[in-house]
Amino acid sequence: MAASRTELGDFLRRCRAGVTPEAVGFDDAGPVKRRVRGLRREEVAQLAGVSVDYYTRLEQGRHSSPSEAVLEALARVFRLEPAARAHLSDLAHPVRRRAEQPPVQRVRPAMQQLIASMSEHPALILGRRTDVLAANALARELFTDWTRMPPGERNYARWMFLDPAAAELFVDWRTVAAEVVGTLRLYAGRHPDDVRLNELVGELTIKSADFSAWWNGHQVHERTHGVKRMIHPAVGPITIRYEALPLPGDADQVLFVYHTDPGSSSHDNLRLLGLLSGRTTSGHDHR
Incomplete structure (x- = not known):
């Protein structure tokens, strides 16, 4: 439980630092200069309707069972999105x-x-910890061929941070990569005892300074839909949309389907990529 209380305290401090006094109605032009970024503990406590001592104990990991009413009040103060709540x-x-x-x-x-x-x-299925469980031929051409990797290394986050080709593929790599970290953070909160997740986080923290910084930032991200901009080495620019569809009956499995706008140059480049691969019309695929 101690580790979870530490994670809770770290998350609350990050949330507190992310809210400006002006955003919640406090005057920041007083004679006393602020020593912290964001809100003070006493300001959070006042807005949430709890005592300063109570909130302080939450941040310091000395209180382990806040009520749902308190959590809802804190989420309101920090203006948290549904995934962060x-x-x-x-x-x-x-x-x-x-x-x-x-x-x-x-x-x-x-x-x-x-x-x-x-x-x-392109379509792929991600499982726990962003493990790549399956990908069709066009997804492997668009991103990377995970089937050529050892089974234990077929992981989207691992590829994102440890393969230099991933950084070259995405125009907005820092945004995309930070969202992957947020997805792992969300999963870690739900499954704090996942051994393989802890191993993955440990490896990426050691090998990637960017991952380490974003992980310590405690941002969370839930994948639903979005847009990715790429420069593919074979066909050039592709702006592609995706939809994330949790699979009913298959816990922790999410189907990602990608598509481009009809009539766009991205649509033409994606079709060209399929033709170059020589595999998208064969009706054959493998894991």
Whole structure:
């Protein structure tokens, strides 16, 4: 429990630092110069309707069971988005499990066939910790061929931070990579005892200064939909949209389907990439 209380305190401090006094109605032009960025503890306590001592104990990890009413008040003060609100609740009320490996995730054969049939749309399925469980031919051409990696290294976050080609592919790599860290943060709050996640975070923290800085920033991100801008080495610029679809009945598996705007140069370049690959019209795919 101690580790979770530390995570909760770190998250609250990050949230407090991210809110300006002016945004919540405090005058920051007083004679006493602020020593901290963002709100003071007593200001958070006042806005949330709790005592300063109570809030201080929360940040210092000396209180382990805040009520949902208190968490809702803090989320309102910090103006948290739904994903960050859920993350706050996960940190405050962690579900403790034995520190062991969960069952190996496998994609149902029907889902394998479905994404393989998407010859004009890159598609992949990510599991726990952004493990790449399946990807169709066009997704492997667009991003990287995870099937050529050892099974233990087929991970989207690992590829994003440790493969230099990923940084060259995305025009806005820093934004995309920071969102991946936020996704791992969200998962870590839900599964604090995941051994493999802890190993992955440890490896990326050591090998990537960017990952370490963003991880310590405690930002969270929930993947729903969005746009990615790329410069593909084979066909040039591609601006592509994605939809993230959680799979019913398959816990912690998310299907990502990518598409381009019809009639755009990105649409033409994606079609060209499919033709160059020589595999998108074959009706054959493999994990």
